[in-house]
Amino acid sequence: MADVVIPIEVARSFCEGKTDHRVDANNIRDLVKELSKLYPGIDARLNQGLAVAIDGEIFQDWLLEEVAPSSQVNFIPAIEGG
């Protein structure tokens, strides 16, 4: 199961403040689906302005990126630049 961390603001709105989760999924799309089964509506929120980091590598646009059982997955604000 991957260790998943979601932003505090999202956790407050959907998960009673719980930021750390363990999710069984092979890719990010399925991981988000699993989370939304527990926390309805969180999928739309995670798709809004959030990037994802899998084992330290940041993906601004995400969908089918692979997740291993030992992966650390962090949803973080999408990063803009100047």
Added chain:
Amino acid sequence: MGNEKDYLELIDGEKKFRHIGTRPIRPDGVDKVTGRANFGADFTMNGMLHGRVVRSPHAHAKIKSINSAKALKLKGVKAVVTGKDFPTLDPSDKAVGEVTVSFFDMSRNVIARDKVLYDGHAVAAVAATSPQIAEKALALIEVEYEVLKPVMTVSEAMKKNAPILHKGMKTSGVEPTPSRSSNVASRAEFKLGDVNKAFKEADIIVERDYTTQTVHQGYIEPHACVADINADDMATIWSSSQGQFMVRALVAKLLAMNTSKIKVIPSEIGGGFGGKTIVYLEPLAVLLAKKAGRPVKMVMTRDEVMRATGPTSGGHARAKIGAKKDGTIVAGELEMEYEAGAFPGSPVGLGCMTGFAPYNLKDVSCIGWDVVVNRPKAAAYRAPGAPVAAFAVESAMDELAEQLKIDPLKLRIKNAAVEGTQAPYGVKFPRIGCLETLTEAQTTDHYNSPLGPNQGRGVASGFWFNIGGQSSASVMVNPDGTVIVATGSPDIGGSRASMALMAAEVLGIELHNIKPLVADTESVPYSDLTGGSRVTFATGKAVVEAAEDAVNDMKRRAAKIWDVDFDQVEWKDGSACCIETDVHKPMTIADIAAMAGKTGGAISGKANINAKGAGAAFATHICDVEVDPETGHVTVLKYTAVQDVGTAIHPSYVEGQMQGGAVQGIGWALNEEYVYGKEGQLQNTGFLDYRVPVASDMPMIDAIIVEVPNPGHPYGVRGVGEVPIVPPLAAVANAVSHAIGTRMTDLPMSPPKILAAIDAE
């Protein structure tokens, strides 16, 4: 080729590149220094009209009416547009990507609807046969306002009874959602561990407030464009921006047009620094051109640039650091409020994510508040949000070093982030070069040189994420073996040269046989804009892949001609060589290109990628200043910027980015600020009053390149353009603080502020 691991092994094994790391003259250099290059304002068309914008003289007001009848009667005036000419967008219509934008807000920033929200906010636009007539027409457009009290600072805006800019706006990110409207758009929070518990374990705690002012990106070239639209509603826009595809997408969205009906041709760009990642004039010019049936050119004055574009947020930060006596940091806390300008969206979240990133902290808390005020909507500026956060954290680090009597670089080295360190935003760093910049700085002659009276030395470190994103490239082999490399990334920092160098490395040909170009939106597939320090990394990666594609095409042609299998052909020094027999003489790229017609037609390679693996950037700066105790004037005596750049493709342009970022940061620290009058009108709208540093103000900025290759790029590239603006605010402030013996916490450190600090001692 094509295997990133192989490339990195070559880099780590100190493989000598033929082209990468050399310093050729940039392909666009001669045109630029001889004045031949065409920038945004240089384009003209037959029958072209000249557009101007009516701007609000008020910082906050309701628009009661706009009457353009008198202006339209003026001879030579061909069209007027107001907010009513724009499509109505849904408030929830947002785009997420490189820059998260609300199209609803963006449309209202391009032209006001029911309210004006800052001095200079566009209210109407006019097109006429000459700039003079357009100017005259501005005065004939009658706008009736109901003036409201402006809110100019975050502290005013956050007061309970402050005038509200956007009725109905509730603070997001807090639970429960407030019932009252607020100027606080959102709250962001990043937390690791238990910071309160960790502070209890600290032997020493430093804590202080820091403030900065609104500053502008200060690009020399003003915003400019020409728009034309034909009878079939096909629009063409020539404009200076950081992304022709960005201009196309935003104009299409704001004017409800199909993307396929808009072609954007990029001009040369005279500086952007993030401030040209957005549109201001282009939608107005297209609408005016459509109404008038003629092309329309719009060029901002400097006054308009300062009043209505950019800037980046001023703000307040409170930084707190706890440490053990030996200098081990045990806890860090940062709370910041940033001005968003007239619409939500300051980079405060990015400030929270970056402030403590250079350090290995297990317990850290960063909270940010995004606050709207009656100033222009904040736009991106080099490493958005990071410099203000770094100013607070790096000043606190300096104070901690002072109190612990530890050398400030040694303190940073002791706590530096390394591979595997968890950043304050939760992500563990892959291979990074933070520690390497610190140790390199420690060994410089600069850091070990003596100081004189009234002189001080400051150091500071900084972090920036860098991003990848979508990039496309085409490599086209001409019949004579020369090559065109086309990308969709505007060249704002020498990227043409970098693209050509990487293509030359893969193709194995001389650089002068490669012509890099920045193509329009109909000549190359989509690319994200030039920003986020992404072009040499991401577009460079696309160029490498496209060049490899072309090499494979040429190897296939050679195999066909020699009647051997493809895997019997290798590419070496710009030629196809047959591996197992010397019967076939190597065929050069020119030989193969000359036979293209007989072997299947034109030769090319392409790559359309969404680049992952952008390596984070770290920098450490050293600054020496001398303060005149009688006038408070600060002279920067010596400045050294040390930065991990991964691999420097063209070291001169890497150094240029480091020097430019450092100078902009020095300006932010010492001189630059928006000065508003009582009613919210901007007072310093030109470069005489808004003082950016000029060459005669600065010593040579010594740039020291550190190369810790990024595993995510075939040649190890990291983005370089943004992180050099992160450390200077604190590096200069720490230097001034040491020179005068008092900690400086409020930027800019103008002479009156420094004299007041000296007098208060």
